[in-house]
Amino acid sequence: MNHDPLILPRRRLLAGTALAGASLALPGALRQALAQAPLTVGVIYVGPRGDFGYNQAQAAAAAALKKLPGVKVVEEENVPETAAVQKTMEAMINQDKATLIFPTSFGYFDPHMLKMAEKYPKVRFAHCGGMWTAGKHPLNTGSYFGYIDECQYLAGVVAGFTSKTKKLGFIAAKPIPQVLRNINAFTMGARSVDPGITTRVIFTGEWSMPVKEAEAATSLIDQGVDVLTSHVDSPKVIIETAEKRGVFSSGYHASQAALAPKGYLTGAEWDWATPYAAQVKAAQTGAAMPNFLRGGLKDGYVKMSPYGAAVGEPARKKADEIKAAMMKGGYAIFKGALKDNKGNTVVAAGKSLDQFDAELEKMNYLVEGVIGSIPG
Amino acid sequence: MSSIAVAATTAPPSMAGERLRAFGLAVAPAAVALLMTVLLFSTAVALAGYDAFAVWGLIYAGGFGDAFAWQNTLQRAAPLILTGLAVALPAQAGRVIIGAEGALVLGGLAAAALGAALASASPLLVWPAMALAGALAGGLWIAIAGALRAKREVNETISSLLLSFIAIALFNQCVETVLRDPASLNKPSTKPLPEALMLPAMPGLDVHWGLGVGVAVAVAAWVVMRFTPLGLALKVAGGNPRTALGVGLPVGLLTIGACAAGGACAGLAGAVEVAAVHGAANASLIAGYGYSGILIAFAARFSPIGVVPVAVLVGGIAASGSLLQRRLELPDASVTVLLGFAFVALIGCETLRGRQFWRARG
Numbered sequence: 001m002n003h004d005p006l007i008l009p010r011r012r013l014l015a016g017t018a019l020a021g022a023s024l025a026l027p028g029a030l031r032q033a034l035a036q037a038p039l040t041v042g043v044i045y046v047g048p049r050g051d052f053g054y055n056q057a058q059a060a061a062a063a064a065l066k067k068l069p070g071v072k073v074v075e076e077e078n079v080p081e082t083a084a085v086q087k088t089m090e091a092m093i094n095q096d097k098a099t100l101i102f103p104t105s106f107g108y109f110d111p112h113m114l115k116m117a118e119k120y121p122k123v124r125f126a127h128c129g130g131m132w133t134a135g136k137h138p139l140n141t142g143s144y145f146g147y148i149d150e151c152q153y154l155a156g157v158v159a160g161f162t163s164k165t166k167k168l169g170f171i172a173a174k175p176i177p178q179v180l181r182n183i184n185a186f187t188m189g190a191r192s193v194d195p196g197i198t199t200r201v202i203f204t205g206e207w208s209m210p211v212k213e214a215e216a217a218t219s220l221i222d223q224g225v226d227v228l229t230s231h232v233d234s235p236k237v238i239i240e241t242a243e244k245r246g247v248f249s250s251g252y253h254a255s256q257a258a259l260a261p262k263g264y265l266t267g268a269e270w271d272w273a274t275p276y277a278a279q280v281k282a283a284q285t286g287a288a289m290p291n292f293l294r295g296g297l298k299d300g301y302v303k304m305s306p307y308g309a310a311v312g313e314p315a316r317k318k319a320d321e322i323k324a325a326m327m328k329g330g331y332a333i334f335k336g337a338l339k340d341n342k343g344n345t346v347v348a349a350g351k352s353l354d355q356f357d358a359e360l361e362k363m364n365y366l367v368e369g370v371i372g373s374i375p376g
Numbered sequence: 377m378s379s380i381a382v383a384a385t386t387a388p389p390s391m392a393g394e395r396l397r398a399f400g401l402a403v404a405p406a407a408v409a410l411l412m413t414v415l416l417f418s419t420a421v422a423l424a425g426y427d428a429f430a431v432w433g434l435i436y437a438g439g440f441g442d443a444f445a446w447q448n449t450l451q452r453a454a455p456l457i458l459t460g461l462a463v464a465l466p467a468q469a470g471r472v473i474i475g476a477e478g479a480l481v482l483g484g485l486a487a488a489a490l491g492a493a494l495a496s497a498s499p500l501l502v503w504p505a506m507a508l509a510g511a512l513a514g515g516l517w518i519a520i521a522g523a524l525r526a527k528r529e530v531n532e533t534i535s536s537l538l539l540s541f542i543a544i545a546l547f548n549q550c551v552e553t554v555l556r557d558p559a560s561l562n563k564p565s566t567k568p569l570p571e572a573l574m575l576p577a578m579p580g581l582d583v584h585w586g587l588g589v590g591v592a593v594a595v596a597a598w599v600v601m602r603f604t605p606l607g608l609a610l611k612v613a614g615g616n617p618r619t620a621l622g623v624g625l626p627v628g629l630l631t632i633g634a635c636a637a638g639g640a641c642a643g644l645a646g647a648v649e650v651a652a653v654h655g656a657a658n659a660s661l662i663a664g665y666g667y668s669g670i671l672i673a674f675a676a677r678f679s680p681i682g683v684v685p686v687a688v689l690v691g692g693i694a695a696s697g698s699l700l701q702r703r704l705e706l707p708d709a710s711v712t713v714l715l716g717f718a719f720v721a722l723i724g725c726e727t728l729r730g731r732q733f734w735r736a737r738g
Contacts, residue, residue: 074702081660083653087448088698094444096702107563107660176562205548362561
């Protein structure tokens with residue numbers, strides 16, 4: 001469209017203005033222009049925003065965006081991965097004039113977001129999950145994701161120090177690479193403390209199935225498990241069940257500390273405010289869209305829940321020590337010789353996989369010490 | 377038989393006043409239900425501290441206010457027409473089927489598997505084949521519930537719901553194992569359809585073919601029910617199976633057939649979702665359309681044609697729910713509350729239809 005050349009300089013001008021915004025001497029006309037043309041950001045959730053889990057972690061970042069100058073946030077929750085999400089994206093673009101959209105559920109990417117990105121090439125789409133591939137996907141789309149297995153490893157260390165029965169429990173949704181990586185990292189963290197520790201895993205088959213999750217939690221506790229963690233959309237019912245039964249728990253996605261004041265040890269949390277802010281900044285300045293954003297603890301993409309009261313001094317000390325090494329960078333969780341729980345070597349001796357190694361994205365095994373198997 | 381139907385519905389011209397009165401009696405419950413819904417929802421909204429007028433304004437704007445809103449509404453309504461028919465068609469034979477969700481996912485799975493297998497064939501061959509595969513899979517599945525009813529007196533409402541759970545488990549098992557595309561790492565899916573086989577939107581509209589197919593099936597069902605001996609036979613079998621048996625109607629066959637027709641609609645909905653939206657079968661297909669269809673069919677009083685406007689209304693409310701969340705930060709549940717009020721009011725007023733209460737005011 002012919003007015004496009006005007007938009008970019010204006011955005012740059014606005015960004016410059018925003019930088020100077022701290023000064024009170026902002027000319028009235030410019031201040032008005034800034035107020036009139038905020039960047040409208042749309043955030044779409046697959047479940048409820050207050051789910052104590054996946055969606056809450058995204059909503060916390062959206063809330064942080066609302067505090068930035070010149071940013072207006074519109075949100076919609078409980079949007080299924082169907083044509084409905086395509087219409088929600090279009091509605092945000094048409095009705096709210098959104099120019100940056102965060103469709104946060106994994107299943108929104110293909111085909112929904114890609115279809116909308118093709119239809120609206122001027123709008124930026126930032127997806128959570130890490131599917132973006134250079135040359136294959138449009139430049140107005142991008143992925144952000146974090147190496148949360150670092151936090152799961154640290155949570156495993158804490159669990160390893162705390163467990164008395166030496167039996168840990170992991171309730172997982174589906175046996176996909178991201179989930180397997182978390183189960184393995186948690187188990188390896190615990191076994192770095194005591195190689196006698198085992199993790200029992202139960203796959204529920206669904207991302208959100210509270211009844212099955214509660215049943216799995218009860219069953220694991222009955223088997224003698226005394227630390228429970230999970231990878232499901234909302235760990236709420238699992239943490240509550242653990243607290244009620246008097247065992248320890250470790251969180252995921254967001255902090256569930258409020259649900260288990262006695263037994264909550266720590267948790268692996270996302271810190272999505274970091275990639276959200278990077279995307280907003282690029283959009284405001286008119287810079288090219290960052291298409292592939294990845295990071296771990298060091299980069300501020302993931303964080304640990306503060307230690308709970310039940311975490312002893314040796315556990316804190318050891319976990320902090322490893323965390324400091326991770327913050328320095330170059331810390332490898334998956335390194336040889338590593339065996340799966342069937343006795344096969346999955347990482348050869350002397351080999352060390354960087355966190356961003358593509359091999360880790362295809363993980364299809366459970367490491368030694370995990371009791372359970374990949375269904376199917 | 378068709379002459380009987382015509383005679384029953386054509387009133388003599390001298391009774392024009394009586395017809396008007398009858399029409400008034402027919403629409404009165406719906407009008408009262410609508411009024412009740414407006415009052416109840418406005419009260420709820422006001423009690424929650426929102427401006428009820430602003431909310432109604434946004435509901436209109438989001439669902440029906442402009443061309444974009446209408447396409448949004450129709451797109452959301454498209455799968456619901458077919459799943460509404462999945463309940464309304466068995467109801468013609470007096471059967472209450474609530475397992476359309478399972479038939480939908482199996483239809484989608486069959487269509488996706490067939491479409492991926494025929495990847496290099498012409499779309500004009502593949503689309504009908506996918507539709508047929510979807511309809512067959514869904515139809516056969518719900519026919520089981522019909523057969524259990526006809527042969528063993530098993531309650532079809534319960535059996536269809538249980539069959540739906542089995543269907544979803546089967547679907548997940550197939551998608552995650554035998555039919556899984558090895559390239560689908562973190563979201564198990566069947567092999568994707570090639571771009572050339574994706575079903576385009578309906579001409580001139582940004583709405584998929586579920587709408588056209590749904591309306592066509594609804595009209596066909598209406599024609600069958602109103603103008604054919606089969607329709608009359610279904611009505612008799614549904615109204616009073618004993619009488620139907622007494623006059624020699626094949627009640628068992630009619631039951632199974634009506635259930636199969638309903639299941640075929642749900643399976644077809646699944647096939648359209650795969651061909652027009654998802655391009656593969658995966659867990660996103662389990663979106664609850666089958667369950668929404670139950671409400672829609674009940675609200676439409678099981679009229680196949682009535683399913684269409686009710687589905688459009690539900691689609692419109694879903695579209696406006698999207699706008700309400702973004703503009704007023706109303707919770708997602710608010711439009712569910714609105715739908716709940718609407719359905720309770722409709723069904724509540726419906727039970728009063730034809731009673732003295734209405735006649736006194738007629």
